[in-house]
Amino acid sequence: MTLRTASVTALFAAGALFGVTACSSSVPLAPQASLFARLGGMENLTAVADEVVSKVSIDPRSRRTFEGVNLARLKASVASHLCSVSGGPCKYEGDSMALAHRGMALTVEELQVMGEHVDRALIGRGVARKEREELEAILDKLSGEVLNK
Ligand code: HEM
Structure with missing residues (x-):
């Protein structure tokens, strides 16, 4: 259970990083x-x-x-x-x-x-x-x- 929560947290962290990268480009992100x-x-x-x-x-x-x-x-x-x-x-x-x-x-x-x-x-x-x-x-x-x- 903890592992799964940890991996989901990691996923969100990765998502946040990708978000930062995407925001710095001029292509608007489609809303999730x-x-x-x-x-x-x-x-x-x-x-x-x-x-x-x-x-x-x-x-x-x-x-x-x-x-x-x-x-x-x-x-x-x-x-x-x-x-x-x-x-x-x-x-x-x-x-x-x-x-x-x-x-x-x-x-x-x-x-x-x-x-x-x-x-x-x-x-x-x-x-x-x-x-x-x-x-x-x-x-x-x-x-x-x-x-x-
Ligand atoms: C995260 C886990 C769970 C969630 C999100 C959940 C969700 C719910 C919801 C939405 C209701 C309806 C409440 C209402 O209408 O007022 C309910 C009732 C109930 N749940 Fe769960 N439940 C979970 C885990 C469990 C487990 C593991 C069991 C048994 C193995 C269980 C047994 C019951 C029973 C028997 C009721 C009916 C209570 C009544 O009407 O007197 N639930 N649950």
């Missing part, structure tokens, strides 16, 4: 498309949320907290959250990550299982490694709140 757009927009994020919630809620390593949860509602809420954290136009209206997961005593292992399913679902939708890593870095940053630490 939002991560939301590069992930394939709402169509992909809805499909990813559907798949991840379906898989995590039946995987024996992670299903324990899903008993009695309205999965259709959860899928819609997770899609809106993914849209919002990736710079999309959605206004996420659910609970904060700390509140949503309060009392679940989630573990790092359960987070990793979810990470596996997120990665698999993104690959299945044709999302490239760079965009997968960017989204996963955003989710990594939320893990402290999700674990209520």
